[in-house]
Amino acid sequence: MANKRMYIVSGGMIHCDLANMVCMPALGTAKENQVQSIWAKSPVTCMIIENEDGLVLYDTGCHPEAMTVRWDEGNRLRTPVEIGEREGILAALKTLGYRTDDVTHIVLSHLHEDHAGCIEFFDKAEILVSDRELTGTMRLYALHGDMGGYIKNDIKAWLDKEVCWSLVDDEEEERELLDGIKIINFGPGHTFGMMGLLVTLKESGNFLLVSDCVNTAANYGPPIRFPGLAYDTIGYQKTVERIRRLERKYHAKVLFGHDIGQYSQLKFVPEYYD
Numbered sequence: 001m002a003n004k005r006m007y008i009v010s011g012g013m014i015h016c017d018l019a020n021m022v023c024m025p026a027l028g029t030a031k032e033n034q035v036q037s038i039w040a041k042s043p044v045t046c047m048i049i050e051n052e053d054g055l056v057l058y059d060t061g062c063h064p065e066a067m068t069v070r071w072d073e074g075n076r077l078r079t080p081v082e083i084g085e086r087e088g089i090l091a092a093l094k095t096l097g098y099r100t101d102d103v104t105h106i107v108l109s110h111l112h113e114d115h116a117g118c119i120e121f122f123d124k125a126e127i128l129v130s131d132r133e134l135t136g137t138m139r140l141y142a143l144h145g146d147m148g149g150y151i152k153n154d155i156k157a158w159l160d161k162e163v164c165w166s167l168v169d170d171e172e173e174e175r176e177l178l179d180g181i182k183i184i185n186f187g188p189g190h191t192f193g194m195m196g197l198l199v200t201l202k203e204s205g206n207f208l209l210v211s212d213c214v215n216t217a218a219n220y221g222p223p224i225r226f227p228g229l230a231y232d233t234i235g236y237q238k239t240v241e242r243i244r245r246l247e248r249k250y251h252a253k254v255l256f257g258h259d260i261g262q263y264s265q266l267k268f269v270p271e272y273y274d
Ligand SMILES: [Zn+2]
Pocket: 112, 114, 115, 212, 257, 258
């Protein structure tokens, strides 16, 4: 068993319209046709996996300066994030006694602001992303249109730092990254190309990290509920069905992208799962 420990990192709290996470959270009726948006808290997380052959991250959270210089005003208003001094991937690595250069691999679920915000700090690591996701993101950037959850300053930093991308294409449904760490390539759904991670631990068993393939337990259902932001709804549905099959096959615990109820049950750095 090559994984030693998995740490969960708290990356702060996004405050946003719940409709971002679950489509139509409050429906109007004939009696009440002026429904208000529900302003809710959504936790941000990422993971550190200590393996005998490397130090692996699954996602990186938001950039530490998201709310000052990094994000456009639109992103700061739509999804303001609050990051405590001891939160975020950089603080977590420091707490555990690691340098950023110790990270060997980063697997990215997708390239949105709250998942890929810190890539530039890891220019020695191999950064694994879906080919479709990188292609779709760079196309948006080139067309100068609405970037949605993608951040221009993040992309500029990736290009400036010449980070070391490693692409996972459509043909590859799964990839054994290291012993006990398997990338699951989910394809289009929430965004152009989503990836999950299956992590096997000796004591704690299997974890299936699915990020925003399933934002919350409400999305998982059954029945499945779409998020407010979905690039491909049929792909989204197929992905959730695949996650259910994997959950059964591996007796895995599924960790959602932004579920506040699940978040309150987890252990965070410096505690760990082994
Ligand atoms: Zn997210």
